[in-house]
């Protein structure tokens with residue numbers, strides 16, 4: 280099967296490059312022959328990210344986006360030169376980490392040049408006194424963590440996609456790891472960065488524990504999703520490996536009881552590294568053999584760090600759970616989570632059955648959390664074809680939570696799977712906004728959420744668009760994302 284035999288999904292507003300040979304020649308001059316490809320097999324590998332709908336498409340002979348060139352630059356000078364060149368030629372450039380993003384962020388929907396960051400994979404320095412590590416951003420997450428663990432450290436940033444994502448992708452999507460309640464999200468962990476702006480200028484944001492130097496410009500690039508700059512190097516906080524780890528689990532009669540218990544723990548300024556609430560449906564799915572959890576809401580905790588502090592955290596965690604009708608379920612549910620936490624076959628098993636499946640994570644203040652949960656479940660149950668809608672809660676703050684919904688359904692005969700997928704997404708996001716929530720907790724905007732950005736940001740969306748125009752007047756960096764309603768036809 281040739282590439283031309285695949286049906287292209289995102290073809291509207293795709294830029295056709297007139298003189299491909301000229302562009303390829305210049306790219307080869309900049310990065311060298313070994314670091315450019317136009318081979319069909321390479322192009323095919325970069326037509327998707329990890330959005331689950333792209334798996335359905337893959338088995339139907341469809342591709343999401345079609346880049347023209349794949350490049351693997353090795354130096355910042357090469358990236359700067361590519362950017363300067365494409366600004367003259369007005370060709371899109373898409374930064375690419377490991378393609379584990381789940382909102383279409385790395386898909387080349389306008390064609391153009393993929394800048395794969397994989398050759399930016401060096402760990403440059405560990406500083407024990409400052410407790411920092413500096414690395415290039417193409418580094419694979421697990422390679423970074425494995426190296427740190429061997430030296431007695433951790434970043435504490437352990438996303439489920441640790442093995443399949445990069446430091447640059449984490450920064451671009453404002454990622455959150457499984458241990459984030461203690462160690463923070465990526466924006467809490469990053470202390471300094473090097474960024475190449477869309478027109479090829481390099482900006483170095485100094486590494487500092489904090490500074491009072493005007494607005495925090497660097498924050499623009501944490502969550503920039505490859506639209507405002509390419510992050511090439513970053514300095515992160517690290518921690519000594521924990522001395523002690525305590526595994527705790529409790530089952531609660533209702534989601535509200537579990538919210539009360541966990542809220543009261545955080546309110547004491549106690550931060551277990553991991554807290555995960557599973558609603559009744561997910562408890563049934565993940566812990567069917569735990570008798571105390573039948574028809575209940577399971578919550579697992581991992582407390583880790585200094586022994587004396589862990590002992591104190593454990594006793595306060597247990598006290599709050601028991602005060603809120605929690606029943607102790609022992610260590611087994613947490614051990615089970617440790618064994619299965621990187622396993623994702625459940626989701627990738629759906630497409631052969633023609634089931635459209637996906638996950639949507641959102642953020643909520645405590646006062647809205649219960650309403651958001653029920654509103655989403657009720658709205659989705661009314662939608663034709665929905666066969667499952669469940670949730671877990673895996674990121675906690677003294678002020679609120681990140682809620683993670685999973686849904687699956689079968690499109691009606693007259694509907695394409697993309698139309699059905701969009702309907703499910705829109706139903707969930709609307710239910711979240713109606714109940715006072717925020718549309719994304721840690722997967723980002725990409726294509727899937729772009730048309731909700733105005734509802735989320737209001738007037739400040741215009742400021743964001745102005746910043747994009749200022750930094751990227753030719754709109755070459757990852758066009759068609761965040762600022763543009765690609766699902767509804769893109770800009771005219």
Ligand SMILES: Cc1cc2nc3c(=O)[nH]c(=O)nc-3n(C[C@H](O)[C@H](O)[C@H](O)COP(=O)(O)OP(=O)(O)OC[C@H]3O[C@@H](n4cnc5c(N)ncnc54)[C@H](O)[C@@H]3O)c2cc1C
Nearest residue numbers: 376377378379380384439440445447448451454455505510
């Ligand atoms: C099974 C699974 C589990 C997941 N679990 C989690 C989780 O626990 N927590 C979480 O937060 N996310 C999770 N994700 C989502 C995904 O792993 C994250 O969004 C991750 O941060 C993407 O990293 P990546 O390197 O794969 O980026 P890519 O998918 O390659 O790119 C994502 C975006 O970042 C941009 N980008 C990439 N590198 C750079 C760079 N150097 N400079 C500027 N922009 C860049 C791209 O243009 C794109 O817009 C999961 C995904 C899967 C498939």
